[in-house]
Amino acid sequence: NAGVMQNPRHLVRRRGQEARLRCSPMKGHSHVYWYRQLPEEGLKFMVYLQKENIIDESGMPKERFSAEFPKEGPSILRIQQVVRGDSAAYFCASSGQGASEAFFGQGTRLTVV
């Protein structure tokens, strides 16, 4: 059973470009969470999604950031018009229905140059 898969592992974007981060949850998991980790800091919750629904996006910046978890395919975190401050590690986690334990991917390290 493969774990949570995130790709790409490393992503470099120029200021103003779009960044698309993908997360494939563990098999059978229908809950996906995205977290952002700035250098030397802890993880900050961004958004919680179930299939085709955004449950809680209280941690998402109001502009430029969006997330989706379609019926088929991976969850996508999209950052439009990236700025240097978006440089961070973005982690995705998944859990099963009713489960408390979340399994994390290896993260995508976004660098904006």
Next chain:
Amino acid sequence: SQQGEEDPQALSIQEGENATMNCSYKTSINNLQWYRQNSGRGLVHLILIRSNEREKHSGRLRVTLDTSKKSSSLLITASRAADTASYFCATDDPGGFKTIFGAGTRLFVKA
């Protein structure tokens, strides 16, 4: 502000010594989890303790939970250089929707 706050922020010990990290939180929880993150890597789930449990063991790890003080501790016994990592505590949002992380304790074990 963060739900979970780890203490200390950084800890440096010799191999073989025990390492104790503490975590305090603010609101009621369903459970508390500890994670490890090696430099440049993803998070690894170490142990989960439920709100009705007081102590839990897993190998060299011992976790305690005091819900009256809203605090938890992670003890790593007989530390090894490979234990060098950042350790995060995380609590479930009372609504059960998301897990809230603290800023982490950076542990450095010298060989």
